[in-house]
Amino acid sequence: MKELLRRLTEAYGPSGHEDEVRDLVRQEVKGLADALTVSPMGSLHAVVNPQGKTKVMVAAHMDEIGLVVSHIDPAGFARFQMIGGLNPQTLVGHRARFANGIRAVIGIEDQEDWTKRATLADLYLDFGVSRAADCPVRVGDIGSFDRPFVGIGPRLIAKAMDDRAGVAVAIETMRRLRRTPHQVQFAFTVQEEVGLRGARTSAFGLNPDIGIALDVTRTGDTPKGPKMAVELGKGPAIKVKDSNLLSDPRLVDLMVRRAEAARVPYQLEVLQAGTTDASVIQLTRAGVPSGCISIPCRYVHTPSEMVDLADVEGAVKLLSAILSRPMDLGRPA
């Protein structure tokens, strides 16, 4: 699992450019799915047990936050805009990486002033060149961040844990799931970070009866952190609510019952700012009962996102427990 996470998080995959991650996932799940297709948007659909009556869509997004070049000045420095939500404070001194392996340092104007709060307009990319003609990127090129994966005991740190941790949970669940009464539609989605776009189109195409997203969530366990009852290492979080989603209460109850029966430690999550693929799956076509299993993660949307291996393992156990038995939600509460 740790090795899988290393490979997934070190892969390059900003929104809209998920090809490398998709190839990795395809290698991992080949032989585990009955059907493997790519949607027009680029999401990878791996369907298990297509004869199953109830269709359960399990979505994890392959894309990560990144940046896009907006201007190249005569000295070869490039300005950029965000792909997804970035806090400029976390970027100064970091390194960017582009599709063809090109690297750059992120610099800040007026760098002797250490008291300044960085805004995006202050930042630039330095490709180590001195003139525009030598700049190896062009306006419109998309990049992501460059950081190696590290493990500190049970804590794993990498860029793009959001949402390669969810991708890893989906892959590992496919591996361990021996039997399911459902048609399980694993959807490795694209463009989540820029507006949940891949999940919306995948959900339309797959037309599921139930939707479950796998994603990371914030925690409240750091110094002066947000008031939030989710901690690293206390198990996967069963989402009750976020900015755009009220999880179907019947699905929340079912997840809680399965977690207890399988003796998987879990937490309940109420996220104040942010959302996941589940919020658009829920509103697809005539509506799809949806929920989300979250992996607690510190420093979300920075180049050093931290998760606890036990929470990732717990999410696999919980998802396997949910999928291996019938999921009759009954009537709406």
Place this chain on the structure above:
Amino acid sequence: MPAPAARPTRAHLRLLQDLTEAIGVSGAEGPVRAIVRKQVEPHADTVKVDALGNLLVNRRGAGRVRLRVMVSAHMDEVGMMVVSVSSEGLLKFEAVGSIDDRQLLGKPVWVGADRLPGFIGAKPIHLMSDDETEQTVKVESMSIDIGSGSKTAAEAKVKPGDRATFATRFRRLGPSVMAKALDDRLGVATLIELVQNPPDGIELLAAFTVQEEVGLRGARAAAFSLDPQAALALDCTPANDLPSWDGEENIAYNTRLGNGPAIYAADGRSLAHPGLLEHFIHTAESQGLAFQIRQPGGGATDAGVIHVARSGIPSLSLSTPARYPHSAAGIASLSDWRDTARLAHAALSTLTERTLRRS
């Protein structure tokens, strides 16, 4: 079919004049739709108007059809809507679509289907205090004066809900044109030309859309019903290419006038399909057509909703740049517009399913 002409013809300019002088504020695009219908009907295989008012046209190009491609251009423009008539017979109004309040004051307008002339009046400078000259007047405090003199007289001609727009006549300025509503009548004119002279090998699904300026509403419904294999949004994007007021290097120009059509890599609502992006860039380079990559950032075109319709539709946006959009007048370069038509035509003529494939 032959490539579109590199230089604007008289017919081109007459069409641009008719289109930009028509009133088509979001939700009331009828006058623009009538012009478009007249232009496309003799050439179209089918023409229909859907429930929202989108004009949807099918036109098969010569040869075997490889792909069904939706090309959209929005008929609506930003403008004003009358909300009430004051006791003095002045028209209170609000903006439809995004308009900077500062662009409204002191502008002549046309009100309603009968194009009643009016004026958004301001206090004369003779009577202003120093403080007042420093203030920005908000749209809530503005009125359109149609010179009617009384509430009863005004109400006989205008009712709440009537649209109004800037009273700007089309002008040619050497290599450029100046007009209102270049956003997106330039795109509408380009799309009319594609219907009249369709690219080979595709079934062109031309969508002249409504209500783009208030939230990409028409295109959403059009994409659902047309269900195309690929889509191109033709729009008009700001050229903010003048020097900065403080002499600093302008690094947020969006596009530059005269540098060719703007191909989108990323905007606020969509990321270009990588295959389509490469195909359009390659086409421009191999045909020797000018082009620029629009600076990535905010903003949106119809592609923002088309690409997420149904199971997803590979999409790209292509704009003709114009200075001062969403105001009384914009200025666009005729060569940028001609190159937009030429690039769209050339790229669509050679588009294949291969371009759309994902690894």
